[in-house]
Amino acid sequence: xxxxxxxxxxxxxxxxxxxxxxxxxxxxxxxxxxxxxxxxxxxxxxxxxxxxxxxxxxxxxxxxxxxxxxxxxxxxxxxxxxxxxxxxxxxxxxxxxxxxxxxxxxxxxxxxxxxxxxxxxxxxxxxxxxxxxxxxxxxxxxxxxxxxxxxxxxxxxxxxxxxxxxxxxxxxxxxxxxxxxxxxxxxxxxxxxxxxxxxxxxxxxxxxxxxxxxxxxxxxxxxxxxxxxxxxxxxxxxxxxxxxxxxxxxxxxxxxxxxxxxxxxxxxxxxxxxxxxxxx
Ligand SMILES: [Zn+2]
Ligand SMILES: [Zn+2]
Numbered sequence: 001x002x003x004x005x006x007x008x009x010x011x012x013x014x015x016x017x018x019x020x021x022x023x024x025x026x027x028x029x030x031x032x033x034x035x036x037x038x039x040x041x042x043x044x045x046x047x048x049x050x051x052x053x054x055x056x057x058x059x060x061x062x063x064x065x066x067x068x069x070x071x072x073x074x075x076x077x078x079x080x081x082x083x084x085x086x087x088x089x090x091x092x093x094x095x096x097x098x099x100x101x102x103x104x105x106x107x108x109x110x111x112x113x114x115x116x117x118x119x120x121x122x123x124x125x126x127x128x129x130x131x132x133x134x135x136x137x138x139x140x141x142x143x144x145x146x147x148x149x150x151x152x153x154x155x156x157x158x159x160x161x162x163x164x165x166x167x168x169x170x171x172x173x174x175x176x177x178x179x180x181x182x183x184x185x186x187x188x189x190x191x192x193x194x195x196x197x198x199x200x201x202x203x204x205x206x207x208x209x210x211x212x213x214x215x216x217x218x219x220x221x222x223x224x225x226x227x228x229x230x231x232x233x234x235x236x237x238x239x240x241x242x243x244x245x246x247x248x249x250x251x252x253x254x255x256x257x258x259x260x261x262x263x264x265x266x267x268x269x270x271x272x273x274x275x276x277x278x279x280x
Pocket of ligand 1: 016017077079080182245
């Protein structure tokens, strides 16, 4: 599939809250959150927002609809799970998709969210038993570390978000990607969990749904700003920062403005763009 030691990150969906396709968002994209991370032969997917449908289409067309992967959820708000029922590979019983979530507490668990809520009458017409052969569901306690093999280490840490969310630090071949969405900064200093996930990262993806100017209107909603992304990147010694979870009200023109301001404030900072891939 890929060369040994290849470490890649692809953005299949970069938008937060709700998809917003249309002529005003063609440049940055309108699909909600989904990342694909390739570590040599291992494939890790983070989140199943509407962007995951495009990943499924890619796997169907280019890889014969064959999939073996781990899917880690940051959390289960709608913009992070809504694409799962439309991810074609889960309906191939020969596939193997291991799904994990670290933010849920009893009485909730991941199986219950997908099986008895999302893919269930009256919300969804196709019975979830059709995905049971391809999918397994596991809950973990955010803060745990995974070593899924192939030299990949996945560290997890709590994010500050309503109903909880889990951030990821993926280490492979001497490089680091940190994923910190959805998260809200604190008034009284930087979030130690975010700093530790992002320490010396080659790439950090950070929740920048708002600007500092907009933020007071949305305090407590669980999101952060591009200005806070830069503070974290500076303190954690991050090389490259991708602003992420773009607010649906930020059209391409607005995103261009934000991108220019952020890059001027700290070179190596840019808005994530749907469909782009970087190799570390
Ligand atoms: Zn979100
Ligand atoms: Zn959320």
